[in-house]
Amino acid sequence: MRVLKFGGTSLSNVKKFFIVKNIIKEKIRNEQISVVLSAPEKITNYLVESIQIAKIKKNLVQLHLIESIINKFLFELKKKLSPKIFEELKKEIEKEIIKLKTALNTVSSLNQCPGYLTPIIISRGEIFSILIMNSILKSENYKVTVIDPVKTLIGIGDNLNATIDIDKSKNKIKELKIPKKNIILMAGFIAGNKEKRLVALGRNGSDYSAAILSVCLEAKYCEIWTDVDGVFTADPKIVQDAKLLKFLTYSEAMELSNLGATVLHPKTISPLSKFNIPCIIKNTLNQNEEGTIIKNFSEESIPSIKGVTSLNNITMFSISGSEKIATYNLTRKIFSKISQKKISPILILQNYSNGNLDICISDNELEKTFEILKNELSIELKNTLINPIKVIKNTAIISIIGNKFQLKKNIYLNIFLGLQKNKVNILAISKNLSQNSISIVIKKSDVIETIQNIHHSLFNKNYKIIEVFLVGIGGVGNTLLNQLKKQQKILQHKNIHIKLCSISNSKKTIFNEKGINLNNWVKEFQKSKSSFNLNNLLEKIKNNKFINPVFIDCTSSEEIAKEYVNILLHHVHIVASNKKANTCCNQLYQNIRLTAKKYDLKFLYETNVGAGLPVIENFQNLLNSGDKLIQFRGILSGSLSFIFGKLEQGISLSKATIMAKELGFTEPHPQDDLSGIDVARKLLILAREVGHNLELSDIEIESLLPKNFNFNLNLNDFFIELKKLDILFFKRIFEAKKENKILRFVGIIEKNGKCKVKIQKIGKSDPLYSIKNGENALAFYTQYYQPNPLVLKGYGAGNNVTAAGVFSDLLRTLSYNLGT
Structure with missing residues (x-):
């Protein structure tokens, strides 16, 4: 039967x-x-x-x-x-x-x-x-x-x-x-x-x-x-990567159902357990799935964790102030009366050392329970033997259920890592005497994110996830998507899952909380009729309670950069190739860092200075180790490195700039490169890393373009106007050669913080001498590195290296992710 x-x-x-x-x-x-x-x-x-x-x-x-x-x-x-x-x-x-x-x-x-x-x-x-x-x-x-x-x-x-x-x-x-x-x-x-x-x-x-x-x-x-396919380690509607449990003991199933799992009715397991009848949970629409079987197993003595559940709409009564509350008679009197009124406390927490008693009940029994407590404790309240009864509403109980799992190594560490991620305030905590569960009382508003984080720390210790929200699909953004697609399977073999949840440009967006298919995102994006709105995106991120959300800014938008604090306030990491946030007013610069620090979030911008070169991280490591900058000199523009290398070969300025543009080395409008403003921004970023409170206007810039140059030209007219400067630069190259030197466009930070961007004549002994064809070179003269500087060099321009730098920053957010 x-x-x-x-x-x-x-x-x-x-x-x-x-x-x-x-x-x-x-x-x-x-x-x-x-x-x-x-x-x-x-x-x-x-x-x-x-x-x-x-x-x-x-x-x-x-x-x-x-x-x-x-x-x-x-x-x-x-x-x-x-x-x-x-x-x-x-x-x-x-x-x-x-x-x-x-x-x-x-x-x-x-x-x-x-x-x-x-x-x-x-x-x-x-x-x-x-x-x-x-x-x-x-x-x-x-x-x-x-x-x-x-x-x-x-x-x-x-x-x-x-x-x-x-x-x-x-x-x-x-x-x-x-x-x-x-x-x-x-x-x-x-x-x-x-x-x-x-x-x-x-x-x-x-x-x-x-x-x-x-x-x-x-x-x-x-x-x-x-x-559903059976009993899961968490509600699959809340935790997308919840795991199906193939086996449960009766006691584990009982604990799960009593503490919030909705697959089984709490009264169901008791008669089956008593008469040793196995129970199987199966999915009507997925009959091939084996489901979950509940019975007694010989392996039940092995410590294991089976699930994370929650009970919402809970009120906690906290009684404190006297050792008398801890006595058996008073506690018995309270619970005898509660039992008579057919109220079933969900959780009871009693601390005999300080006389505290916490009782958790369903919200619908709040008024009845409060009246009972006031009446039963009226003498103690009147004589101030106890403090006024504290009623804490809008709470929830998160429970971790298993079999003797408290014997499992690091179980508490992993649970509290999950709580720490979103800085949850623990109102109370209880350990089941049978070692089958731990229950934690928290604010109801923290439930979803807390379940996700605890589940991730317990069940996905070696499985790391990044949910990506990409804005900007120009050269760098598009290249990044291709790199993500190429590396997807390789990373999955390393238990790293990058889930692309949204792709946006200034006009429209696509969003899928379960992940966008990288094989057909272009067609999906073309069909999209949803316009991009950052606040709407942040609201979706908030509502879906992602594990490790990362906002990637591959635009050059100042408007988006000014929203970084808002993004961080939504508990989202930021990876930016966009330099505007780091080169805007110093107040916003500081606010972004203070917010990231306050919420323990990552703000990563390695590509802001050297594209694919690890400049920022290495520079920060130097400073963190106690080293001090004496002077910095660097070629910080891959496009200008390429252009000046071509000038050496006798190619005109206008022709070299067109070549750089065609190779994707320049900014969208090359005048940003030739004006020196792009190099100035990068120099400002490095100077601020040292601690100099500078604005972009504090940097002296020697532009390749004269002051009377028309900066409001379209691209075609810009290149026509640029040809007028070709003869001037032929002369400057010729003069440098007479001194056995070459011209390079150099950014300089002096010890006093003064910053300059200028065209310099450089001799063969200078570490920047051989830098050309799109390479960047950064020479750090420090207390530890002198008279010979620490030099970082390599290609600093192009979509491939910049996208690779963004990709590297993206993976660095995993140092924040739980279980690492």
Whole structure:
């Protein structure tokens, strides 16, 4: 015997009912099958709402909605069932609709819903499911026995949250003497009390129904079929890389369900555990997946972590101020009264050393619990033996569940690394005495990000993720995308996953929180009708709660650079080839760094000075080691390095500039290179790294372009005007050669912080002498490196090296990522 339970998502339409029928058909080949059904998806919610509407608004509008859903089922079933079976089904459903209508009219006339009537109304969905499935099976000539749970399952306690007397129910079902060839059908969620009235088993109680039926029929397995592949290490809707758990012990499953996992009802596991019946969680729409099996395993003594869960909408009461609160009598008095009022605390934290007692309950029990505490502690409060009761609202409980996992090395370190990432304030922490869970009370607003971070630190220790948000797809940005595509598989073998979540230019954008396919992003981008808006992008990043989001700025936009502080405030790293943020006013420059430091974020800009050369990192390492800059001299423009090298060969300035432009060495408009402003920006960045509080206007610049040069020309006119300077530069090259020297465009930082950008004549002994053809060279004269400087040189221009530098910075954000 095998019991199969199908949830509402597995029964949301006729097509899914037939998928369920096919699963039954497959299973019955090997053994007898019993089937427990929930209500079709959303029906129970509509039924609950129908009671409220009938009480308040005096109408049956929800009943009409339910009728329309059921009529849609009937319309589709008419084509699939024989006329006779369909007519029988239609009559039975009409009877149930009449019963429902009568019940709701009673509610409407009384302005209230009698206690006995509520479970009758809200359980109609399960009855509909049984009627439909019975007709489908009968239409294929299966013999079916429908068990009436009101007559066979003996409910005890609350009308809406009853438990089952297993022994009496088992005897009742044995009396039915069901033929072994028959398929057994039973509605979930309901039972009958001693007065033989229908009672409900609590919301989602169909799982419990299946567990009870499994025990009563002495089934070998109980299968819960739902819309997910099984139990995961976290809610897949919150944690995209949550892992499917193939195996769970009963105690682990119980802990998961009690502390927030929604796949199983909390009451389900207990009877299965008691009678040692394995439970399997499977996906109706992914039947090939093995699912999760829950039973006792011989390996359960091995420490392991199984999941991260959360309970939201929690209120914490904190009682403190006296050692008396820690005494057994006072604590017992509090919980005796709470128990009498049928309030179930979710978490109790008691510290005997300081007399603190914290009680966590669901928000819907807040007022009732507060009244009890005030009354029971009135004497202590009046005599100031304890402090006023502190009520902390809008909290949540994050729980880490496993099997004796507290014996697992570094478990606490990894949990607190996850908490540290978004600087979560811990309100309380509790260790389960059975070593099966740790629960942490935090603010509700921190839940999603905290779950993601703790899960990542526990389950993806060696798996590093970067979520990329790229703005700017010109030469550098486009090249970077090609490099990302090329390296994707190689990095994945190293457990590094770069997920490109958005691509934008100044006009439009594409966004996909699950990752954009790099093989067809161009077509997708061309089709996009979404305009780019930075605030909208940041809102999406905030709402999706990414693990390691990185904003890459491959534009030259000052407007975007001015938003860096805002980006950092959204807990997003920044990698920038854009130099504007580092060369704007000193106040913004400082604010960006202070914000990054405050939130422990990365702001990386290696390509701002030397493109692909590791200039910034090495310079920072020098300064951090205590070295001091005496002088800096450098060729900081790959385009001007190329141009001056061509001037040496006798090529004109205008022709050399066109060649540099065609090779992608220059800025979008070459006048930025020839004016010296690009070199000045790079020099300013280096000077600020040293600590000089300079503005761009403080740098002396000897431009290649004269003061009377028209800087408002388009590209064609610019190159025509530039030809007028060719003769001038032929003369300057000739004069330098007479002194056995060459011309180079050099940036200089003096010890006092004075900065200059100028054309210099350079002799053969100078470390910058041989630099040409697009190379950069940076000579640092420091306390440690003198009289011979530390020289960094290599190609400093071009899309490939610049994109590679951005790529390198991107990977450096992993030093922040948890688990590294």
